[in-house]
Amino acid sequence: xxxxxxxxxxxxxxxxxxxxxxxxxxxxxxxxxxxxxxxxxxxxxxxxxxxxxxxxxxxxxxxxxxxxxxxxxxxxxxxxxxxxxxxxxxxxxxxxxxxxxxxxxxxxxxxxxxxxxxxxxxxxxxxxxxxxxxxxxxxxxxxxxxxxxxxxxxxxxxxxxxxxxxxxxxxxxxxxxxxxxxxxxxxxxxxxxxxxxxxxxxxxxxxxxxxxxxxxxxxxxxxxxxxxxxxxxxxxxxxxxxxxxxxxxxxxxxxxxxxxxxxxxxxxxxxxxxxxxxxxxxxxxxxxxxxxxxxxxxxxxxxxxxxxxxxxxxxxxxxxxxxxxxxxxxxxxxxxxxxxxxxxxxxxxxxxxxxxxxxxxxxxxxxxxxxxxxxxxxxxxxxxxxxxxxxxxxxxxxxxxxxxxxxxxxxxxxxxxxxxxxxxxxxxxxxxxxxxxxxxxxxxxxxxxxxxxxxxxxxxxxxxxxxxxxxxxxxxxxxxxxxxxxxxxxxxxxxxxxxxxxxxxxxxxxxxxxxxxxxxx
Numbered sequence: 018x019x020x021x022x023x024x025x026x027x028x029x030x031x032x033x034x035x036x037x038x039x040x041x042x043x044x045x046x047x048x049x050x051x052x053x054x055x056x057x058x059x060x061x062x063x064x065x066x067x068x069x070x071x072x073x074x075x076x077x078x079x080x081x082x083x084x085x086x087x088x089x090x091x092x093x094x095x096x097x098x099x100x101x102x103x104x105x106x107x108x109x110x111x112x113x114x115x116x117x118x119x120x121x122x123x124x125x126x127x128x129x130x131x132x133x134x135x136x137x138x139x140x141x142x143x144x145x146x147x148x149x150x151x152x153x154x155x156x157x158x159x160x161x162x163x164x165x166x167x168x169x170x171x172x173x174x175x176x177x178x179x180x181x182x183x184x185x186x187x188x189x190x191x192x193x194x195x196x197x198x199x200x201x202x203x204x205x206x207x208x209x210x211x212x213x214x215x216x217x218x219x220x221x222x223x224x225x226x227x228x229x230x231x232x233x234x235x236x237x238x239x240x241x242x243x244x245x246x247x248x249x250x251x252x253x254x255x256x257x258x259x260x261x262x263x264x265x266x267x268x269x270x271x272x273x274x275x276x277x278x279x280x281x282x283x284x285x286x287x288x289x290x291x292x293x294x295x296x297x298x299x300x301x302x303x304x305x306x307x308x309x310x311x312x313x314x315x316x317x318x319x320x321x322x323x324x325x326x327x328x329x330x331x332x333x334x335x336x337x338x339x340x341x342x343x344x345x346x347x348x349x350x351x352x353x354x355x356x357x358x359x360x361x362x363x364x365x366x367x368x369x370x371x372x373x374x375x376x377x378x379x380x381x382x383x384x385x386x387x388x389x390x391x392x393x394x395x396x397x398x399x400x401x402x403x404x405x406x407x408x409x410x411x412x413x414x415x416x417x418x419x420x421x422x423x424x425x426x427x428x429x430x431x432x433x434x435x436x437x438x439x440x441x442x443x444x445x446x447x448x449x450x451x452x453x454x455x456x457x458x459x460x461x462x463x464x465x466x467x468x469x470x471x472x473x474x475x476x477x478x479x480x481x482x483x484x485x486x487x488x489x490x491x492x493x494x495x496x497x498x499x500x501x502x503x504x505x506x507x508x509x510x511x512x513x514x515x516x517x518x519x520x521x522x523x524x525x526x527x528x529x530x531x532x533x534x535x536x537x538x
Contacts (some may be wrong), residue, residue: 039097039112041255043289043303044121047109049082051066055185065176065272066314073315073416080105080310082472086535088126095120100256101204101263105310106303110203110259133255133290133303151388152227155375155400161236164446165407172196172225175406178268179222179399180261180278182248183214186384187222195239197224203246204260211246216384217395218244221279223382224396226404233388235378236403243273247376253285255303262307263502269314274409277402278308279395281323281334281359294330297338298364308336317409317417318342319402321394321488322370323359333359343405343421344369345398346439346526347376352429360392361436372428372441374400404445412452421450426474426506447472459531460524466536470510471522472481475525484525485509495520 054060058067058077070077086101090110093099096117100110108131113121121127142262147430149156149166156162165171176199187198199344201211211218230240245267253516259279266364268276282304284291292302299305311318322344323334335358347358355377361369376397378390404419427448430441449462451474461474471484487496496511517537524531 019236025069031266032270034105034372037112039117039231041133042111042113042118043106043133044092044109044111045131046084046088046109047126047128049079049107052079052083054082055079059151062270063272065270069274069315070229070274072414075313076316080536081314084109085103088124090510091124091126091315092121095124100193101259102311103259103262103298103307104137104266105314106262106306107402108303110303112256123157128350148231150229150232152224152235152380155224155379156234156236158348158350158352158375159400159404159442160444160446161404161407164444164449165404165411166234170407170411172237172403172447173239173407173410174424175237175275176243176273177225177240177270177277177402177406177408178264178271178274179225180247180264180268180275180276180280180286181218181221182247182250182280183216183246184211184222184244185216187219188212190219190382190384190405191229191385192233192382192385193226193228193238194230196235196237196242197227198242198244200271201244201246202264204267205246205249208488211244214246214250215248217279218246218482219384219400220263220381220391221277224379224399225277225406227382233382236400237406240403240406242457243268248280253282254287255285255290258282258304258307261304261336262310265307265318269311269316273316273515275402275406276311278320278336278397279319279393279398282486282497283323283325283330283334283336292335294332295364297332297335299339299367302335302338305336305339308339310311312339312417312442315417316346317402317405317420319398319405320344321376321398322361324348324357324393324395325359326355326357331360333361333363337369338363338367338390340367341418343401344371344439345376345394346370346373346437347392347394347397348373348442352442355392357529358393358397358437361439368434368439369436372401372424372440372473373397373438374398374404374442378387382397401443404443408445408448408452412447415452419452423451427451431506447474447506450474459519461525462535463523464525464532465533466538468538472506472507472508473524474506481527483522486514486523486525487511488521490519490521491517 098112227235245264346354373395379396428441
């Protein structure tokens, strides 16, 4: 006899109290049968998606195969409602009565059935962008213009998927001269029309894709975009989390490099579906599992921390608790954490949010074509997602996880990280320096040429004393210092007077010696 975990206490509760009321479940399936399709991955993944995996040595796996239509039809014939499915999780969203759940257990390919909440009831030509217009301030806060845009890293060759509510205005407003929307998909109403319902997605998009010189330049003005609607405007149900996963899977299949998600979930219209702050472990909510699965394909997943700061919930919302993704909080123009920005950490002690950017008084486009300011981590997240696209363009051999690390170690509060600001506000110039050499083997030194100080990025969390010696062309030591203590990044200001010229910097850490030529200006 087949054994399936279906949260018996939960079913007993439903059968006695809710009778024939349909509830939300994840139906997990047994191993996929269509393994032969792995021999022809072009049937279910685009060339771009395959190339992204190949560059990061990620093999096409069973989780990339779609759920078979035969299984989906069999489930659909039993339940009250069959919603989206996830190939990554090999699971299907359903709304089913207690009797229908029991019927599902009779299907040979059903492995496990659990409530979605995770609970049982206990009761082109590159053109440098010069004039950012009104958006210059929020770009300068992360040193984007100096560090990347000014060097013509403006998102060329990067595909960003935006998972959001509707994109009203995005097909009507003249907001972009360079960027391009190459595809749309609606997982709420079906089809490809995403220009309906809400304009929230358009405002989010504009922080990245706007490209009107002298008026508004977004953080990735030359990137390409995929607009994906996953959010219902008038209700909050667990199904939307499955819509999100379906949207992320579509983003993967079309070859997206980056996902921006300015959505978060914790409480629903039906309180029985609610999560609690104790579920913020990255492994309880279905959407967080989906976000981790998305990250494992090599995509960079960027999500808003949430706007629950100061409220009863106060903490980050799902999927912001997922590991291997970049969670973004909000600061104002002065770099002070916004009162509404959701706080970390996760219940298992991981740093969240990872970083912060302007989300209070952020400049965005409205659907009528005007520019206004708006508040929310909904806008700090895409500001960082767009900047990350430009950073990745500058370091094409980096992995998505390398990009996250570069953003973290270049941030303002790396040594004083906390649950409000995370690692702090990233510096795109420093992040580019970090990625400019192999961060896995060498100590990265910048700036070079240098005025009065040097900054060092270490390839690991260092605990070994580091000896610094600056030598002139005759080999004489003109400045030296020993740096001790556990650190990943440090700043050195030589006490000695150093004349302008060329020098050799010798860095000794244990038995390893690294010599770098530097120029004092």
